Amino acid sequence: FLPSRDFLPRGSGIVTRRPLILQLIFSKTEYAEFLHCKSKKFTDFDEVRQEIEAETDRVTGTNKGISPVPINLRVYSPHVLNLTLIDLPGITKVPVGDQPQDIEFQIREMILQFISRESSLILAVTPANMDLANSDALKMAKEVDPQGLRTIGVITKLDLMDEGTDARDVLENKLLPLRRGYIGVVNRSQKDIDGKKDIRAALAAERKFFLSHPASACVPLGSSCSVSPVPRQQLTNHIRETLPSLRSKLQSQLLSLEKEVEEYKNFRPDDPARKTKALLQMVQQFGVDFEKRIEGSGDQVDTLELSGGARINRIFHERFPFELVKMEFDEKDLRREISYAIKNIHGVRQVTGLFTPDLAFEAIVKKQVVKLKEPCLKCVDLVIQELINTVRQCTSKLGSYPRLREETERIVTTHIREREGKTKDQVSSRPAPGAPGAGIAPSPKPWPPSDPAAHRHRA
Structure with missing residues (x-):
């Protein structure tokens, strides 16, 4: 079923830190090759293991880092079936070394990316000395395969179970039933690995364990991958089931x-109608993409930074208020200016009434409104720059047509610049407060109205 070669890295802690896509290909000769170095054929499988470790460290570093970028390895051998296997990292809950704080989430997402495919079989590996109900592998398999139709349970370390216990109920598929059942495995110990015990000898020792262990007397021989062709049968059945779809x-x-x-x-190719149709479709698609980026309903969501409409929203609701807060304001000077304005409006007359005279109100407000000009113009510049950036992002799809892309950017950018000029003119030439369209209402008159005759008498 698998090549009788020892080439996968082994050790303590998290050893598999990148997905390993292993393609087994039936061939008369036996060798291996990597996708990242196609020109080299490996006949020494110790070198294959060293290359896996080196390629892992090249991307993830040497301090336990992980990466979703897979390593692609092809093994040609007369002892294999045409099959693709994917070796994935085990679940890690506590980050160590250079691992990110969300290491568990990242590994879960990496695993789900592969096991969610309906055409794949899931090998849920669980140690025999661990409670099956707490198996992370079976839990994740159940998320994507609730009926257990694609999941094969693999029970490892059967020889390390506490004395007086056994995995009979699990291997007989009674505890947590799976349609494809469970397979028992006896791993090589670290001592065996250090002593260079080869795979054939390990398989022979596994067979001896299952045939001689008392708890295995009632377990079907098909539960051990070394004494039965069950894995081969499972693969054949799965291929037969998935072929129709x-x-x-x-x-x-x-x-x-x-x-x-x-x-x-x-x-x-030279049909003018087709050219025109293609041109219109690309221009219309540009308009749709631009609108989606501004309105925030795009199909692709950027998770790295704000862009388009979201950035413009932040300019209006965060950056512009911040610029206003930075404006210097001296309340003492303002009160003095208001007092002088009111007195100058009344001239030699006595200052009376509850409300500020219209002219004094307009003079004070006009002076304060002028201070808003610079922050407003700065806000316009920021919005214009974001609109132009959005145009460039939307025209990236026109990369195959450089001239069309250039003209589209030029026309749309020119239009935006024209609107920029009109917007700045409007900001710079605000009507006087109280005038039509100024947006500032004149101060209210006292109620009831004063008697004009009385005013003339006082004058």
Whole structure:
């Protein structure tokens, strides 16, 4: 079933720190090759293990870091079936070394990415000396395979169980039933690994354990991968079950491709109608993408930074208020200016009434409004810059047509700059307070109205 070669790294702690995609290919000769160094064929499998370790350290560093970038390895051998296996990191709950604080979440996401595929079989590995109900592997397998149709339970370290206990109920599929059952495995000890005990000798020792252990007397021989072709049967059955859906999917894709080919049979690259249609579609798509980025309803969500409409929102609701808060304001000077304005409006007359005269109010407010000009213009600049950045992001899809991309950016950017000028003109030429469209209402008159005759008498 697997090549009788020892080439996977072993050790304490987290050893598998990148997914290893292992492709087994039946061949008359035996060798291995990596995707990242195709030109080299490895016939010494000790070198294969060293290359896996070196390639892991190259991406993740040497201090227990992890990465979702897979290592691709092909093994050609006369002792294998055509099969792809994926070796994934085990769940780590406490970060060590250079591992991120959310190490458990990252590894879970990495594992789910592979085991969620309906065409894959899940090997849920659990040590025999651990309570099966607490198995992280079975728990995650159940999330993506609730019925247990794709999951094979693998029980390891059967020889390390406490004396007087056994895994009979588990191997007989009675404790936590799985449709495909469980397979028992006896691992090589660290002493065996240090002593260079090869895989064939380890398989022979495993077979001897299962045939001689008292607790295995009632366990079907098919529960051990070294004494039965059960794994091979499981693979064959799974292929037989998935072939119909795979065939249907391929037929659907074939029909779609044939339909597309039919459309291009009479295709003429120089047809003006097709060119115009393609141009309009690309321009319309640009408009849709720009609107989505501003409105925030895009299909792709950026999780690294704010952009588009979200950044403009922050400019208005965070950056602009911050600029206003930075404005210097002296309440003492303002009160003095208000007092002088009121007195100057009344002239030689006595200052009377409850309300500020309109002219004094307008003079004070106009002076304060002028101070808002600089923050407003700065806000306009920031918004314009974000709009231009959004235009460039949206035109990235037109990379295959450099001239179209350049013209689209130029036309849209020119329009934005024109609107920028008009916006700044409007900000700079605000009407006088109290005038139509100024947005500042004149101060209210006292109620009831004063008697004009009385005013003339006092004058």
